[in-house]
Structure formats: structure tokens, C-alpha cells
Amino acid sequence: MKVSKRISVYISIVSLFAISCNNDDDQVLTPSNLVDVGNHKLYTETAGDGEHTLVFESGLGDNYESWFKLLGLAETHQVIAYNRAGYEPSETATNERSIIQLAADLHQVILSKSKNNQVILVGHSLGGAVVRYYTVQHPEMVEGIVFVDPSHEDFEVMTQEQEDDMVHFFKGEGLFQIANEAEQFIENFQVLDQLSTLPNVPVVVLTSIKDREGEDEERWISAHATLGDNLTNFTHITTENSGHYIQVEEPQLVIDAIGAVLE
Template sequence: MKRKISISKKLAFYTCLISAFTMSCNNDDDSVLTLSNMVDTGDYKLFTQTAGNGNHTIVFESGLGDNYESWYKLLGLAETHQVIAYNRAGYEPSEMANNDRNIVQLAEDLHQVILSKSENNKVILVGHSLGGAITRYYAVQHPEMVEAILFVDPSHEGFEEMTQGQEDNMVEYFRGEGLTQIANEAEQFIENFQTLDALSTLPNVPIIVLTSIRDREGENETRWINAHATLGENVTNFTHITTENSGHYIQVEEPQLVLDAITALLD
């Protein structure tokens, strides 16, 4: 049986962040919303947290329904490197966007964050789930900006099939729960898969894929592994790691595996 983590439980789990990002857990702390935290895309502002400095910049891209705090166990990397994490549009305190929230637009927002906050010419992208699809599209469109990529159980069109009815039901659920920002992204899932299916191969940079197989059995496990393996096509330095020790949220349940992968990319 698949383990499901409710959005409310995830948000409760990530209430306080480690001091690397110098955020207070006090809701009355206005420093959280200083202008230096916000990236202006032209139509809306995105909340970012940046810490550390060094010769490498690591940029985290979260999955559907998650904000930057989903990476909190990895933010100690800021001791020796620049680390950037942010909330996509609509995930408070980022402002809501009126445009389509497909991976094309989400990748453009990511680009604005990188241009605004990165201290280095190239970045190491770390993307989980939907965030993996966003970073994948971004890397193909902006190969000159990418030093390396880590995919953490990324979404993939070769495995995930969805009917219009299923997408509509998912969107209706999120809207009913008042989670407009998630619904706006979810209603683009079919379009996203079509975009990914037509996408060219990734740039030839070091790439690591982490694939969770704990909650998948039989054909599902094989298809999931095979789908992720295709991310290494035409890539010289490609590593594919499967794990049974964590579910979809590898960065939460097995953070050391993710840290080791990032360290390998840094080396």
C-alpha cells in the first residue's frame, strides 16, 4: 500500500526551519518578508531564501504541494556552498500568479530566481517530483546555466498516465480544500507530460537520479525504474540509484542519500 502524506501534516512537519536560513519561527518577525527575500518576475513576486556562499550554487525545486521547507534537512549545505530555495507562485508568502502554471512557465520563474540570486554562473539543480520535471525542462532550455542535476524521484511521462477526468477530479479536490496554488499547477499535468514527451535529451552534465521503489511492486517498479533510466540518454556522467529505505519523499525520509548524491556532484 502506498504511503500518503497529507498536505496539512507535511506543513505541520515543516513548521520551523534550521537557522541556516536565518528565519524566525515567530510569525511576528517581519524580517521574513524583506525585499531581499522577494524576486520580482514582472507580474508577481516569489519568496526566496538564500544562504551561504562558495564556488557552487545549489538550487532546490520542490514538488506539487510543497514549499521550500521540504528541503530543510539539506540546508546545512549552506555552510560551504550557496543554497537557494524558494516558494513557487501562490505558495505563501509568494504572490499568486494569473498565468498558466505549466512547467514552461514554472521553469521561467526558476530562471528569474537563479538570475536574481545566484552568485555563480552555473548552478546545481535539485528537483523532487514535479520539481524534477521543472528542472528537466529548465536544463534543456538553459544548458549554459547548469553545472549538474540531481533528480529526486522525479515525475516522468513514461510512467505517469492521466486522463482528463482524473486531472479534473484532482483539481476539483484541491480547489475544494482552498489550495488554489496547488490546483493551478495540477490542472497542467496532462500538458506537462506532453511537453516532457517532446523534450530533447538533457545537456551532457553530471546527472544523478534517485528512484524510490519502496511503495512500488512488480510492473510498477520496473516501469518507474525504466522511466527514470531514460534521463541518462546521451549523458556521459550518469548515475541511477534505487532505494527501498524511503518513499517518494527521499529528501525527508533518507536525507543522507540526497546529501551523498549532491556531494558526488560537487566532486
């Protein structure tokens, strides 16, 4: 099957999942748990204790291991990482996998596992869209946000044909959990386009420009900058030292961003 340039970029990004899960860190998490979110159960890893709870939301095609280099933060904070529905050993969901449903699942994970009344959300790529929607719906639950090269509707314009090609590719590869999320991309962007601005909590946005240039770079930076609209504590950082997986290639930058939110 011939895929468009835009779809090939998404496919290339998802292929980095194998890289994100390879690590040589010796951090060990506490035993996993299954969280019942209604009609399916999600695999979670929870570690640490403290006055702050960090919740990691992964990108398309990634499980909790994409955050492995940051899980050492459990030495001083509670850390919650989990696999969305369909990412084994989480159970498969029977409902559509738009950011609305993904945020509903996230809410149940937080209610079930967080030891604190509010959490710091750290979202990568598609996960950035999920935590953005979640924060607008549940502002009382969110202490701050770190966006790691998040998806954004002002940049990622997609036709139905392009979405269909991407979904067809993932299904052909047997990656049904990814296909189920990918087939909601256009709907996700429509939801985000109508979403109100974020509540006034500390926010840091990390934007990778390593693999972007010219107008593409300018539009990516500009889209991410809009996340700071109406916020009094907003920091936008661009990096040329890491690609889309900043948390894998440049984990200290994400750790520093979390520290800035907590200041």
C-alpha cells in the first residue's frame, strides 16, 4: 500500500516505540495492578510517595515503558504510569478510543491510584492531547502540566483518506490498539479545536525542532505556544538535541520541566 508523506511520518514516529522501551536503567517499580475503569481493566505501575503525584500519559503506540528514564522520580514523588486499553497486558476496550474516552480512563486511574488530591500530568504526543482535554474537564484534579512535544490541531491537519490509510496500515501490521486510537484523530482535532483554554495552572511545553525546518518548524512552535494562552505561569522550551521522543533522548529536560512546575 502506498501511504502519503504525512502518514509515513506518523508510522515512523510509532516505530520509535521499540527505541523508547529499550533501557539500561535499574529502577524497579512496585508490583503492577489492574485498574477497573468500567468495561475494561488497565495495567498500571505505581511507585513512590510524597506530596506530589506525577501521572504519565504516553503517545500513540507507546506503553508506560516509554517513560522508563523518568520513573526514578519515584524516589521523591508518587509516580503513576499505565498502559491504555489494548496495550498489553491492559484489556481491550469495546468503545471508541477518542481523547474523550482516553481522558475518562485516565480519570479512573487517578481516582484509583493517586495518594494526593491533585496530580502533575506529563503527556507526550497524543498523550498531550489527552491530558489537555482532561485538565479542562477536571481542573480541580490538576496541579500542573508538562507537555512533551504534544499533538496539536493547529498543525496536524489530516484528511479522512489520510486517516483511513494510517488505520489500514496499522491493522495490516496487527497493531489493532494503535489503529483504534488512530481512527479517532480527525475527531480528536475537532474536539481540541472547540476546547476552551487551560485553567490557570503551571504549564511547561517542550517542543522538538530537531527534525523540522522552515515553515514546518515555525508552525510547530506557534501551535505549541498557544497552549499558554491566558496562563500566568507558562514556559515554552524548544530543543534541537532530541527528536519527538524527548523523554527518551533528553530525559533531564523533562525532569527539569517537572521541577519547574513544582516550584
